[in-house]
Amino acid sequence: GAVVSQHPSRVICKSGTSVKIECRSLDFQATTMFWYRQFPKQSLMLMATSNEGSKATYEQGVEKDKFLINHASLTLSTLTVTSAHPEDSSFYICSANPLAGGEETQYFGPGTRLLVL
């Protein structure tokens, strides 16, 4: 149980375009999901907390107008990178934990590798 999927797994786009990444909890519901970004040979940096039915909470230094987050249901959060530029190229990973039982364990999606040309 506790499976998180992401789509797409890999995307290449031109500079200036927007890219949408989906994060789904397949066998559990989650009011909260998290979006991380990981540059090569670096750690996972939390970008934002996605809250079902309300606005996302962004970490300091993360532009909310550039990284749009929508958490429309208890199993789906989307991250849209708007007007992507080469410096946005990175590995984007989401995570979620099941609602029930106050479980703290975070389950990660497989990640989306974004390359902006």
Place this chain on the structure above:
Amino acid sequence: GENVEQHPSTLSVQEGDSAVIKCTYSDSASNYFPWYKQELGKRPQLIIDIRSNVGEKKDQRIAVTLNKTAKHFSLHITETQPEDSAVYFCAASKNNQGGKLIFGQGTELSVKP
């Protein structure tokens, strides 16, 4: 905000030896400390975690110790095997943040056969 420091950044051991990775955290309110293993291009996989009401936890070859007073926790891997080679991340979180994890910088472990 919370800060997690992890050392060393790289660690090379011979197969069969033990490996120890250490982390310190800044926020004394942190109460959950997971360790993740990440292979190249893959998602982080939880390998062990510990909560603040416990000082040590063991799962086969892997153990984690927590010193709340000093605000540090360590990962111990015994009888290392080549398949243990990966990047390991420690993390910390607080209950009232709904699972938000702050990660350490990572340790690249290489186990030489």
